[in-house]
Amino acid sequence: MWRRRVERILEWISGALLVVLAVEVLAGVIFRAAGRSLSWYDEVASVLLAWITYYGSALAALKKSHIAFPGLVNAMPTPARFVALAVREVVVLGLFLVLAWQGTAILHALAGETLVTVDIPVTLTQSVIPIGAALFILAEMLNLPDRLDWARGRTAAAAPEQGVEKELSH
Template structure:
């Protein structure tokens, strides 16, 4: 399971980096065109779609690394039996929400069938909006892949911040200059 998480983490990292490079390039090109007096008609629409894609894929990556905002100090202050219930309840709620989001996103895709972007009429809206069910499904997968390590860590009384610092101190990461993998 750790190998699958590592591969998915690398894939998501490169996807987010790639999307950010494309978005940055489009913004720079659009600024140059605007300064030259020839604004690009499609820039705003494409930039907003790319930003949404970065958000969904980036949130899945953060779920895999357990990097979302949490209340570790409150959770760790609870007795272990209550802590177990709290972790299970929180995970069930998160998984339910993202399953609902995936279903709603898929429903939106069926409604938008045949629609195209306003400025780029050859691009189907269902393609741009497919990030909703795909991102939600990826979030669920990432949450489930990271759950065993998170469970062990929380039951041992460690916060996610502690795990990130311990991860950064491993020899593999110190030889590459630290930081998150």
């Protein structure tokens, strides 16, 4: 239930950001063609692209669509598969915990700064770092029970990362 709600929210946010970026790029092209370039175009597009990357990455994690090696892990005996999963989870969660922690530190360091071309606080634009990291951690935690069942051999041989294969088969 929670997993589906989080997925829908991330889909909506990622889609909305993509639409906003597309409109902003189109406006930038039109204004540039008219000889009236928008001074804020590049800076805002960069921020939007970063936001799409972070929110989209959390969505991909929730859908188990990040690059993985399911064939290799499926070939492992159950105890080794469980160890591989444990190592993976510690590394991934550790990385994103550090990212969230350092992202928060960056927000404190940038307090009071604004973008160069628009009066938008840099803390707002960079807030995507700790928020995106926290969302990625949430996605990993929501998928952990299924991954543990699979690693212990309690579910079919389908690797949790088969979300990629499912998406590609459409």
